[in-house]
Amino acid sequence: MAAASQGNNATAAQLAHQMRVAERPSAAHEKEASVRFEISDLNFYYGAKQAVFGLNLKIPKNKVTALIGPSGCGKSTFLRTLNRMNETIRNTRVVGNILLDGQSILNMDVVKLRRRVGMVFQRPNPFPKSIYDNVAYGLRINGYSGRLDDLVEHSLKRAALWEEVKDALHKSAFALSGGQQQRLCIARALAVDPEVLLLDEPCSALDPVTTAKIEELMFQLKDSCTMAIVTHNMQQAARASDFTAFMLDGKLIEHNETSKLFTTPQDPRTEAYITGRFG
């Protein structure tokens, strides 16, 4: 009897250990997860002014990486280098390496790059077209020859908007609420099936209910998409991301699993920022 009882205890202990190991998002797990973006020695300049300094970062595949830091620290600038959106600004210069699945993006065809790396901005920016045409736009310019209706529906479903707009697909996108417009922009970005989605403060103009919908959407999209999000909302970074990078004065100060960075940051500057004792 005693032996049987000991045996049961051993099994329970082993089971508890297995469960802990299975649940733990470990550093080893990060290593196993393959890298989507590998950024090394990245410097970025607006004319003579340097905005990003020697940044090194790996963005893992099918994870959400949050970029946090005070205003003007370079996080949006850095995000925009990932699909070369900064090239639309005159007198900018990038020095360093950005590899997407091992390939440098700096000499890649920019249209192809932006098809692979989509972007959602702070303010929803639907085109002055119908809901349907907004989603179909990217497909048409990419010469998609399949059934548009199916893909528009699929994209709107992935963006958790289909149920709300399925009977009004040909109404103007401007008739939607702010939160719906933002999800429409996400659907538009998803329509071309990007591997990466860059989100630049996507919820800053949205109410908490819509914000929760977008965060849930990000969670659902992780199966098929890698995401990088710039946010000023620390709780959002904590809730929605797997990894967090803290930037200050154009430099990457700390990068870690989100759960570690928000409970036991290693750098005193990170600690000061996330506890609101900055400056």
Place this chain on the structure above:
Amino acid sequence: MERHFERDLEELKQRLLWMGSLAERAVHQAVHAVLDADEHLAETVLGEEDAINEMQIEIDDRVQRLLALQAPMAADLRFLLAVSRINGDLERIGDQAVNIAQSAMRILRHPQVKPYVDLPRMSELAEGMVRDSLNAVVRGDPELARSVLQRDDQVDRLRDQLFRELLTYMMENSAVVFAAFELILVAKNLERIGDHATNIAEDVIYFVAGRDVRHPALDRR
């Protein structure tokens, strides 16, 4: 510019220390009720139990409010989680003091079993652990906290020693069984007080250094 959140945290720490001093005094008075055969001290401990329980509820409310309203991060989050756990340990120390006080009242109805030698040493050690764990909270001193952890084994050894000695007294003379048994309970309560002080010390290491040292055998990475 000091934020009101920091003032709230400091106030919370002061309330926790006030509760700590109540619990520490209760232990001291309860043990001395036994050692000095002072029933009045035991009654004082029983009378002050409510004050400790009220403090526990007040501190819990404060922690809950700060967690909900301030959404703290990093060191602030660890501090609030630690305060919540320390609060529970201090309340349990208060309960152990009450148990000792009740034992004291029963012991005093009987002649003294033996001269008290190990019991004062044990209480001195346990009280010292409580005092130093609270000092470690005040100073945010993980080294002092570690010194508390190291003392726990000494308390356990004294408890075992007392058990063995009192058992021999009971075997020799059945007339002392009742009082000796109560003394064993007192030793057991003091040992538990040492355990709670250990918990508090572990929480200090957690909130200061971000390290969870509660179960060293577990791999936390």
